[in-house]
Amino acid sequence: MANECCSQGDILVFTCSGAANVGQVANQAAVDLQQEGFSKMLCLAAIGGNVSTMIAMAQAGKQVVGIDGCPVACTQKTMERAQLSLTHHIVVTGLGFKKAAFSGTIEEDMLNTVKQTVRDKVSATCTERSNQKKQNSPGGLQ
DSSP states (O other): OOOSSOOGGGEEEEEOOOSBHHHHHHHHHHHHHHHTTSOEEOOHHHHHTTOHHHHHHHHHOSEEEEEESSTTOHHHHHHHHTTOOOSEEEEGGGGTOOOOBOOSSOOHHHHHHHHHHHHHHHHHHHHHHHHHHHHHSTTOOO
16 A cells, blocks of 8 residues: 555556656556556546546545646646645656656656655645544644
8 A cells, every 4th residue: 555544556656658758758667667566557538538436536635646747737737727636746857867868767766756756745645634633633733
């Protein structure tokens, strides 16, 4: 499981799957995180296609992560157009990587950085929510 406050089904990831290296890494990061049991990858095209079941799933997510390859931000824009909020938005080029034509090989350092960024952001939000819950509970922190 991802952590004690959010299970795999509660952490949803939508990604760019663009033709450039950074888009392919964004997509592969989501695939890997799902295979590792951290999160669930959902279909961004279904959001753009206004598929009601996918929209409902996105609305139900406790943490919704969007990973874009570059500042064009197709994932973020698609979610906004569907009036869906992202808890976290990660842009691969914003992590210091350069956009280039996809060579056919995923760059492991880039992939690992993106995956760790997702984990760190989700974990920080989970910790924050857990602390807020403790403060708001009877006998919680003063």
